[in-house]
Structures are given as structure tokens and as C-alpha cells.
Amino acid sequence: MEHEILESIKTTGDIKKLNNDRLEKLCSELRDEIINKVSETGGHLASNLGAVELTVALHYVFDSPNEPIIWDVGHQCYSHKILTGRDITGIRTEGGLSGFPKSAESEHDLFVAGHASTSISAALGIAEAKKIAGSDDSVIAVVGDGAFSGGMIFEAMNNAGRSKTNLIVVLNDNEMSISPNVGAMAKYLANIRSKESYFRFKDNLEHALLKIPAIGKGIFTALRSVKTFFKDMFYSSNTFEHLGFTYLGPADGHDIEMLIRTLNRAKSIKRPVLVHINTVKGKGYEPAEKNPSKFHGVAPFYKETGELKKSSGNSFSSEFGKNICKLAEKDGKICAITAAMTDGTGLREFSEKYPERFFDVGIAEEHAMTFAAGLAAGGMKPVFAVYSTFLQRAYDQILHDASIEPKHVVIGIDRAGIVGGDGETHQGTFDVPLLTTIPGITVYSPSDYSELGRNLEKAFSSEGVQAVRYPRDSEKEIPEKFKKEYGDFDYFKGEKNCLIVTYGRLFVEAAFAAEETGSSVLKIGKIFPIEQELIEIAKKYEKVLFFEESVENGSIAEHFGKMLIESGFDGKYKTFCVSGFVPHMKVENAMKIHGLDRESMINAVKEALK
């Protein structure tokens, strides 16, 4: 049998019966399974390979789901999914498992976790609930060092440290968040790590002493009473202890025996404990160990070589990066900010060319936005490049810090619209409603690369908060007669009394639908504020259909409808938007389901013209 031990695990209880050799073998089988399956479908690889031993040790020591494990970020949960009876074949594709914890899949997934730094807050809530109910079960939060730069972690630690709960925080320290983690905390962790030898010594000593029954326990207790002395001598007091946690570590995150011992100790302490472990991202798969950033979230690849099956090519992200470099060459005031997404947002080249004007702030979107406002107050021209879904974190900072007293800040919003495999937690379908509540903001949504370039140029030469939002992936081929250099809006007149209004990448679909049906198209480039001119065009039509890759409440379609009704429009107005949370599936499929693909548009026009 290929995965003999893995196949013998029917419940998590079976893990507890294995001896150390078999636990190690289980880890190797898990690695093999993860590499096999992720190479087929793509997914988060490096962090999952790093967390194999930890996951096995957690299920060995704790009794999930009574003692729940909250993963932060959730994409390191593949081993956990496998060990709790789930098949990861086809993960992140329609019909397959989610790439993140999902309670609908298993009672072992108590809390969703697609955004970082939420786990300690959630776990503390669960732990306080257990305390009120009189249970002394442990609750475990596993936090990557990348997620540790998020402010919520400190808000939660500040509260957890004074609680009387059995909360265990495992700091899974792989010296690398998505982009290398370069904050002061990272430096501090490195400093702690360098003292590992002491912990190993102390741990081994205690372990040896405990093996001598009766006598051992006595000595151990005595040893504990001088722990303050020991600790102060070796690493004096540390920040986690200042925050009220008992600190254990750093421990080798690939030594299963040591992990089990450390976690057992954490479990016995019955108050908040921080277990600091060192892991290697991509552990056990050479290409991923060598290039963990590439294998963080990866497309399907040849597992023998680690080469991608399809090269990634140009994308809106890479075009964004190129444009920012071009603009920065001419203007020494342009600065770029990312929250741990240098590669994802296309800023690698900028970071290398203009290091003094480049800021990777870690997973810290709130800070990033206000920091950008500060740079602007100091006379710079900052652009904050961020995924739409993560910008949700910085709403108050856009409103309060950048807009009440307007600062000239550009926001480059990547992954706007439907995103595909990451599913519910990562959809970029909420930013338009958020942004359009903000007085004074301007929002652009380009349909192709060259429009993206012009939008950025305009954003940098305007004032106040300027947002340019663009989708994941690459531009699509537009039918010849709709191709041109787009302006703030473009109007394509057809012969039928029906108008399609849309923006962004949906314009391509709309152009095809218009060709097929003879309807007109109003393509908006500067989507907010909405110019009255657009309403004047639309109100001449009997049928107006608005297609938009956003939730409906607060969408441009809704604002447009409101303006239309106030203008005295007396035709039929219909909107096609994204409803609810969109699970993981191909972008094209999601478009179809929400009536936003070419065919749905054609049918909608035909229906309207009946």
C-alpha cells in the first residue's frame, strides 16, 4: 500500500495509538499526498508542507473537535483535512474541498479563516465560552509568523494574557510570511530562535528527569521553582510573557517527539500558553524549500521538477507593477506600499529599483492605509497595492484618515471581482459598495492593460483618494469594432432600443453580447462618481440592463438606478450583480451562475426586447 498508515487512520483517535516511528512515517505519507494532489490542482503548498508534524502532534495531544484547532491563516490546514477524514483530491476546484477551513465540511473546522490574524480572537472567544460552561478543554490557535504582524493578534493577546482560559497559541515560525517578513517582530523572533539550544537542553533535561518515577517528579518540581532564575538568565523576560502568556520554546517544528512533549506541557499548564516552534516552509520538497514564495500559492506543476505546467505570463497585476515603475521613474515622490504581497501585487520590480520608496509593512492593512495617508501628508505620492478582499480591513482608515481631510493617496485594488479557487473568503465583490460610501473618492475600473495605465496616470495627477480596481488574471480579447482607447466612459450605439451598462472586464462580454443582439453598450471607466451625462444617455432607452461584478447593495448599478429614477426615466431597468458569498469555483462558472457571462447577457437582452 502506498499510504499504509494514512489509510489506517479512520478517526483522529487512531493517531494517538501510533508510536514515534509510525508517526514519522505518517508525516512522510502526508507530505507525499499533499505534493501529489497540489501538483495536480494547484493550491497552498509550502505552508502545508511546513505544518505536517505540527498537525500530527496536535491531533496526537488534543481531542478535536472538543479541543478545537483554529488555523491562521487557514491555508495551512491540508494535513488537518486529511487526518479528519477528507480527501484533498481536487481541492479548491468546484466540487472539491475548500482551500480553507470550512465548517460545512467537517465538525473539526470550527471557524473560517481566509483572512489572517483572526485566530486568537476567535479561539479566546471559544475558550471563554468553555470556561463559562465549566469545561477545561484546551483551545488551540496556530498562527504563522506572517499573521503575527497583524494588529488583531496583539489586540487578542492583550486580552488573552489576562484571561483564565486554557488557550494555547502555537506560533508557527517559518521566518517567512507570504513575502519575507521584515518587521521588528520578525527580528525579535529571530533573536529568540537563536537561543533554541537552551530550550533543547532544558527540555531534554526535564524529560530525562521525568523518566525517573517519584524522584523525577520531585526534582522536576524543584527545577520549576527556580524557573524564573533560569529563564531570566537565558532569555530574560520576553514580550509574550510581558503580555501574560507562559512561553514555551522555541521548539523544532519537525521533531515530532519534541512537539508532542511541548504540547503536552502546554496542555497541562491550564492558563494561556504560547508555544513557539520553528518550521521550514516547503519542508521535504526541494523546489518549495528553495523557493517558498513561489510555492506559497501555486498553480498546477510537474512534481518531479517543480516547474509550472503553464507559465503565468502577463496579468493586470504585472501590468500594474510595470506602470508604477514607469511613473516612479519620472516622479521621485511616488512611493509604493504592500501588506506582505510584493509578488502578488506585481511590485517586485519596484521594490528592487526603488527600495527607499518601497514599503512592505507585513500583514497590516490598517496601518498600510494610514501610513500612506501620512506619506501624503509629508508630500509624497503613495500607492497602496492591495487585494480587494484585504482592503476590507482598512475601510475606516480610508474614511477617517485619508478622506475627512483629503490626502492624495492612490489605492491599487487587485483581485477585484470574482477570484476563483480561494472562494468565499477572498472574493473582491465588496469594495465598490465600500468605496462609494466615501465622500470625495474617485474610482476607476479598467477593461484592459492600456486603460489600466491611463487610469493610474490620471490617479497620480489628480487629488484626494483615487482607487483603481482591476481583476485577477489577464486581459481578454475585445471584438474589433469595440476596440479603442477608452475614456472616462464610452458609448457604442447599436440598432436596438436596449442598453447594456457595465465596466471592467465584463465589458468584453458585453461587447460580444452587443454584437450578437444589436444592443448598445455604455462602458464606464471612471465608475465613481457617476456623471450625470451617463444618465442622460441611458434615459433615452426603453430597456437598460446593468451588469456588475459586485454585490448589489451599494453597487454602481444601484447608484445608477437611483439616479435614473430621479431623472424621470420611464423605461425598464434591470440589474445583474453577484449575490451572497461565492464559493470556490472557476471564475467562468461563477460568472455563469450569477448571469454575468456572455451567454447570460445575450439571453437577458433577448428577454428584455421581447
Add this chain to the structure above:
Amino acid sequence: MEHEILESIKTTGDIKKLNNDRLEKLCSELRDEIINKVSETGGHLASNLGAVELTVALHYVFDSPNEPIIWDVGHQCYSHKILTGRDITGIRTEGGLSGFPKSAESEHDLFVAGHASTSISAALGIAEAKKIAGSDDSVIAVVGDGAFSGGMIFEAMNNAGRSKTNLIVVLNDNEMSISPNVGAMAKYLANIRSKESYFRFKDNLEHALLKIPAIGKGIFTALRSVKTFFKDMFYSSNTFEHLGFTYLGPADGHDIEMLIRTLNRAKSIKRPVLVHINTVKGKGYEPAEKNPSKFHGVAPFYKETGELKKSSGNSFSSEFGKNICKLAEKDGKICAITAAMTDGTGLREFSEKYPERFFDVGIAEEHAMTFAAGLAAGGMKPVFAVYSTFLQRAYDQILHDASIEPKHVVIGIDRAGIVGGDGETHQGTFDVPLLTTIPGITVYSPSDYSELGRNLEKAFSSEGVQAVRYPRDSEKEIPEKFKKEYGDFDYFKGEKNCLIVTYGRLFVEAAFAAEETGSSVLKIGKIFPIEQELIEIAKKYEKVLFFEESVENGSIAEHFGKMLIESGFDGKYKTFCVSGFVPHMKVENAMKIHGLDRESMINAVKEALK
């Protein structure tokens, strides 16, 4: 002359010419001025009295506005306003100064600050901009210990610690945020404070040595080289140093000579420094020293006694608190959470009756929301009571942590709508658009106390995220024939073909307007999701007017309009909402300006019926 020295200060440069005695006298004059003026208009008193010496020392040492001072939270800036040539008579009232820093008032106010924990991010941005421009001016952030519990502070410190900027963070530690600060960080600060004697000794020693020219400097340098030894001996390493800051303190925040010396040293270090000072909230005014929470933000009072000129009486906040206590008595699963606003949100009684189910998490709205979701995942029924404006911080947590996998969490949203004296930074006019983007959420907006009670009861007996939003201040008298026990919606038929739709406290105004004009009124109680039944009522009218205390984009009025247009409505629809940011002024005046008062409603109906 009453304020002889104060009146002699024409520019901040004049402060630098004063000797220590006169500086002390200046502080006493400032206190006097603040107590006089705040007793007349109300405002933030206790924190301003605590920051007098600090403000004088900052302007003595630094060269504002080139070396800008960013106040966090901004309400401690009254002395700063006075010293930079502004008259605080009538502060927070229409025509008077804002209660927060405001760049339109003075070049000395570089950054708005009505929400907490933003200062280090902003200051770091300004400092990086200065660095790029080749300036070595200092940038100062003054942060209260309350604001220190906000996650943005740590995100910013994590980034600042590795920067090469002349950033100076003054931690203004008064052992008390708005509610007493009980987190682990507060405990840690208390621990540091207890070592003050050492700093004073070291500071005095260095000061004495420096007075001996030539020799002094040499010894001083030698002393510095053993600083690590000293430091480790006395307070070993501290968290701020772990985060990359040079730590100075704790210093007595009311000893002007010591403050000046410490700040001068911070200025000379030319890298990020944290200056930790201890102050007394309410310093120099006995009633405020005794009860700093009452005098945090206070209504007009008799300065001789500290008694309020008008007793506060009942309010939606106090009614909220009473209702939660009543519900919690019957249901042991109900927990209440506040982010440092126990009194402000009316939870004092709950906190005393049910301490084990009460959580004050400090200024940490993001954590509060996810913690609530965690409590719900653990089987509790949490309510998070929060001001509308601060809930903006937790949008992503409501969406991602509480709604993608729905958790039964109740949000009690206080200060919904227009708030009055606090102005732009505190308006509760954005929560409706935010909340209504969230799939599955239910939102209530009661018009009187008894409806608030029923809404809360319903919220606790339903599922998913349930928000109940209510205004500041007290309920208003409703005309007799519109009084009743309100349901999810109530329809009052008038004789004219015009319908007013509204909710919350505006219903009172609408009722009066309807009485006067004969129009009908549709009062919505459960404002979201909008039931189709409401549309069916409205579409029978020729004129429909929607009045709403919210920004328009994403408002219920807009959603309603959209549903109306799709229903085939062919009348006139007009909305009256809040536009832009509303500055500080009486609620009634703001209502008038935005067309939401009784008279404006009457005029709007008459205009529509013409």
C-alpha cells in the same frame, strides 16, 4: 492680567524663551483656561488637564509645524490649540473650534485624529517622507495608554522599529483609557512604572554629569557604553526595545523640567524613540482627578463643584443597558462586550451584575467583533455594544468572521446617525451602507425605547448577525395618533397621495410632518432586509419621499428606490439623506441643513404635492 504669560505667547517660539518658573506658571494658566471654557460648553476635560505640561514641553523642545505633533486620540489637544494661537471659547459648538485636531484651523494640526491608535502610522508616514526629502526633523506621536491597546499601534510599531526615521512616540500613560484599561499591556506598563525611581536616579545622575563641561561628556559617553548592563540589571529588556525602539522613561509627566530634558534627549537620538511618561488624568482639578471617567467627555458643569448643569437622564444607551441586563437575567448565555466604552454604551450595570459574562477588550473593535464570533461558536449569545463610527473598524470582521459562516452575534450600535459636538470623525452616518452589503444580516432601527427593547429581544431570539442601531440622546415625544407598539413596519395612511418613508428617530419628525400635510407615513423598524410588502405599499403612491439619517450611497433609501424601480413604480421618488462629512454642530442644526427636520419634511411634501 488673569493669564499674563498665556497672553504673551504670540507664536510657539515665545514658549522657548520662558524659564522654568514661568513655564510652570504657563501650565497653571492653561489649566485655568481649559477648566473655564470646558465648564461652559462641555468637552474632553480630564485628558486635556493631564496633557498640559507635556504640551508645553513639546512646544518648548520641538519646532512645530516642521516637527509636527500628532495627538492620539486628538481630544487631548486643547492646550496645543491654545498655544498655537486659537481661542477655545465655544469649542465643539457651531462656529467654535473642533474638539479634535483640524488642519483647516491651523498649520499645527497636520493630521485629523478622532479615532484612536492611528498616530504612529501617520507619524511614521510623515517621518519617512521627511527622510526621503533629506530632512532630519523629528515627528512626534503622542499616544494615550488607552489607544495603545489598538492593533494599529502594534502594526505601526512593528514597522517603525526597523525604520531609520526620527520618530518619537510619547506614551502618555495615565493608567486609564476611557474605561479603566485592564489588558495585559496595562499590567505590563504598571510593572514598568514601578521602576520609575531607577530612571529618575539615572536621569539625575546623567544630568549632573553633563553639567560638568568636557569631563561630563566623557563620563556620559562612558556611561552610555555600559547602558546595556545598567538596563538589563534594572528592567532587563522591555517590549518596546524588542520592537526596535530606544526606550526612555518612565518620566513624571507633570515635571516640566524633566519632560524637557527627556524630550531633548529623545530628539538627539535620531532614530525611533519611545518616551514613556506618567500623567494624572484630570490633573489640577479635584472633581476630575477623583472621577476621570465622568470628566472624560463631559457636558457643561459648575466649575466650583464639578456638578453637571443639567442631569443626563435616560437615553437610548441607558435603555440598551437595562434591556441587556433584563435579558441576561433570564438567559445565562448572554455575554456583553465593549471596546473601552462601558459607561458610554450603558453597560456599567451589566458589568457589575455579570462580571464573568462581561468583557471590556480595550480600544480594539476588530478583536471585539471576532471575539464575539468566537463566543458564539462556543455556544454563547454575545452582544457587542459599540458606537457606529467605531464599528467602521470592524467591517471585515463582521463580514469574514461572523457572516461567511453565520454566527449568532448581536451588535448594539450606539450613536447611530448624527452625533453633534464631536463632528466629522464621529458621525454615525456610514453604518447602514456598510451593514447592508453583508449577506444574511438583519438590521433594526427603533424609534423609541420600547421598540428598542423589542428589537433586542428579537435579535437574541433570531439567528446570524443581528444589528440594532439607535441614536445618541433620548427618545422624543411622538404625536398621539402615531403612538403604538411598533412592528417590523407600520403604515399610517393619510388623505394625500404622498408617502413619507423613514425609520429611527426621524419617524417622530415624519409623524409631525404627516399630521401637518396629510401625507401617509411608512415607518420601518426592521430596516434590512427590505420586505417586498413595503414596496407594494409604496408603489401605490404618486409621490414617495424617503428621509434617512445616513449617507446616500448604499442607504436603505437607495435600496428601496432600486426595488421600487424594478417593481414597475411609475411615480416620483425622492430621497433626503446626509451628504458628505458633517462638522460639529447641534444635531438639530445638522438635521435642518440636510433637510431632515420637521419643517424641511413639511416643505418637501408640499413641494411634491404641487
